[in-house]
Amino acid sequence: MIEDLDTELDKVNVEAIIITGQSTSGNPSLTYVCGCNIPRGGLYIKKAGEDPLLIVGDLDIGSAKKGLVKNVLSSSHYNYLQLIQDHGIDEARIRMYDKVLKELGVEKKIILSGMIEAGQAIDITRRLEQQGYEVLAEPDLIERVRRTKSSHELDLIADVANKTEVVVRKTLEMLRNSSVSGDTVQYKQTSLTVSDVKAFINRKLVETNLLAVHDTIFAPGPDGADPHNHGTPERKIKTGIPIVFDIFPQDISSGYCFDTTRTFVIGNASKEIKTMYEDVAVAQQTALDQITAGTDGQVISKSVCEILEKRNHKTPLYYMKHPGMAMEEGFIHGLGHGVGLTIGEMPYLSFTRKSILAEGDVVTVEPGVYYPGKWGIRIEDTVAVEKTGHRNFSTLEKSLELK
C-alpha cells in the first residue's frame, strides 16, 4: 500500500525516490504514486518521511491535481523551457532534478523509478552521479509497495471483475443462441469466425468502459494449444472442440485490471476432452484450497504439478529434469501472477521461486494443459488473499459444455 512507501525507503536506507515517465499510461509506478492519469507524465519526488512533490507541465496541472499528491508544481516554476533552450533536454532535466533535490535537502542516496527507455535511465543515472548523488539499483521497490492492495483498490478490482464477467456472460449467451450446421457454428445465417466473436467482445468491452490493452484470447482447437495465441481471426467456430476464452481488460477510469479464463466446448465434448478438463479443474481447485496468507506460491505450484503429472501431463517438474528440451506440451507456464494496475506483477506463483502469500495480494490461479495440433484447456480465477483463505473475484461457472 502507498502507506508502506516510507517503510520500503527506510529498508534500503535512501533519502529520496524519483519516479518519472512521459505518461502515466503504461507506467504503473507513476500512476500508482500519483493516483491519477497524467497524459504527459511528470516528475514525482518524495523525500523519505516527507510528503511528495509532483512537477508536471502547465498543461497537466489540472490532471495532476485530481490525484493523491497535494504539492503539485509546474515545471515553469523551474524555468524548464529556458533550461531546455540553454542546455538541451537531457541536461535540463538533470538541472531541474538537482534543484528540487537540493531544495528538499537530499544530499546523496536516491532511487530512480518509472517506465522509461533503458538508455534514458542510464543517462539520468550517470548525470546524477556526476552531480554527486548515489543512485541505488532497486528494480522492484515500487512493485513491492503496489503488491498489497488497500480495501479501496480491492473495490476497484471487484468493479472491473463484475464488468468483465458481464462481457463474458453476454459472449457465451450469444454463442448459446447461435445455431449449428454440421459441425460449424452459425450466427445470423453465416459461419461464425474468431474475428466475429472478437468484434462482439470488443463492442461489449467498449460499452462497459473497459480497454483490452493486450487484446483478448479466444482460441479454438489448435490455437488454444499455444497459451499466447490470441485466436486466428479467420478460424471458424466449430462444435466439440475446446475454446480457450481468456480476457484481461483494464478499466479506463481507474486503471485497474482483471484476468479470467474459461475453456468450453460448444455442444458435446469427447471423453478425452472431458478427462483433461477434469484434470485441470481438480488442479485448480487444489491450488485455490491452499490460497491463504502465509502459504508459499512455490509449494502450491509444485502440488499442482504433482497432480497433473499423476494424470499423465508433463509439467515444469518434468522439464527441469530434461534441460534443453522445449516446453511444448502439458502444463507449460507459471501457476499465477499478481493483478492490479498491470496484468502481471508481484506476487508470482511459480515453481522456480519461493513466494509467501500475504493479506492484500491479488493473484490469478490458472493451471492449464496444452497439446500442439489439438487444443489447450485453462481455467483461471483472480483472488484476493486474506488472513484466512481468500476472496474469489471470479463468479463465472466452470462447466465444459456450453449448451
Place this chain on the structure above:
Amino acid sequence: MIEDLDTELDKVNVEAIIITGQSTSGNPSLTYVCGCNIPRGGLYIKKAGEDPLLIVGDLDIGSAKKGLVKNVLSSSHYNYLQLIQDHGIDEARIRMYDKVLKELGVEKKIILSGMIEAGQAIDITRRLEQQGYEVLAEPDLIERVRRTKSSHELDLIADVANKTEVVVRKTLEMLRNSSVSGDTVQYKQTSLTVSDVKAFINRKLVETNLLAVHDTIFAPGPDGADPHNHGTPERKIKTGIPIVFDIFPQDISSGYCFDTTRTFVIGNASKEIKTMYEDVAVAQQTALDQITAGTDGQVISKSVCEILEKRNHKTPLYYMKHPGMAMEEGFIHGLGHGVGLTIGEMPYLSFTRKSILAEGDVVTVEPGVYYPGKWGIRIEDTVAVEKTGHRNFSTLEKSLELK
C-alpha cells in the same frame, strides 16, 4: 529505417545493442526491431554488422517467428529456468546476456535499450559492468533509427489515417443528423453528452480495428481550453461553442498510429470564434507550406508564433520573455511531433530546439489557441516529409461550422 541501425551503431562505436522488455506492447523500440507483437517480450541482441538474434520464451516462439528476425531462439536453449532457480531472476538474466554476448564475440562496448523500469535498467547495467562490459548511455539511438519511415511504414500509416478519418466522418455525420432544442443538441430524443459521443466514437474505432490507447479528446467549450482535457463526460453538447475533436488511435495489427484534430461549432459561430479559427487556420497553412526536407522545425515554429502574436495571441515567444509566468492562454504547446509506432517521437517541431526535417519524417502540424473558461481551437494534420514538399495524410475538410 531499420537498415540504418548499423550506421547508428557505427557512429557511437559500439560492438552490440541489446533491446529488451516484458512485452512489445508499449515498447516501440522492441516492436520496431522485432517487426511483430511478442506478448511476453524478449531479448534482441545485434552485433554491429551482423544479423540479429532474438531470444524469447517457448510460448512466444510462434509470435516471434512472424517478425523480421530470422534467428529466433528459445530461452530454454540457455537453460533459463534452471538459471532462475539457481541464481534468482536478476542474476539469471545477466548470465544469459553474458553467454550470448560471449558467443557473439562481443567484448566490451554495448548499448542497452527498450522500455523497462528505470531501476531494472540500472541493475542490468551495473551487473553487466561487473562482467567487464561498458554500457553506453544512448537514450535516443533507436528513436533516431525509427524516425525515418520506409515506404512500407508510410503505407501502414496511410492505412491508419484512412480508418481514422472514417471514424471522424461517421461521428460528424451523427452530429449533423442530430436535432437542436434551444442551444442543446439532441439525438434520439435525449440531450447528447460528451460521454454519448465518445461511446459512439469508441464503437466505430472498434469496428475499424483501431485502439484509442490514450483515449480521444472530444472537448467542448471550457474543456477545450485545456489542451489535455479529454472532455467532461457529463457535459452536454451545445450549439455555437467550439468543440476540439482530437483523435490519435493505434492500429491493433500493425501498431502504427495516426493523429488528427478538427475544431468545429454545431450551428453558427460568433465573430470572435470565426476570427480565432481563422488565426489558427492561417498559422497552420503557413506551417504546412514550409514542410519540406531541409527546413528547421524551430524556424517553422517561430514563424507560427509570430503570426499568432501579430493576431494578439500569447505564444511561447512571449512566455520565454516572462519566465515563471504559467503558460495558460494563447498558443501554449509545441507545433508538432513525430508519429509512427508512438504518437510522440522524433522529430519534434518546437521553438526550443533546432530540428532539420528530413525525407521520411512523419510529423503532426498542430497550432492551437486556448482561452481558459472559454474554449480552445486547434487544427492538426499529420504529414510525411518528402524531398520536395510533403504528403498530407489528413484529407478531412477544415471548416468551422458543422451544418
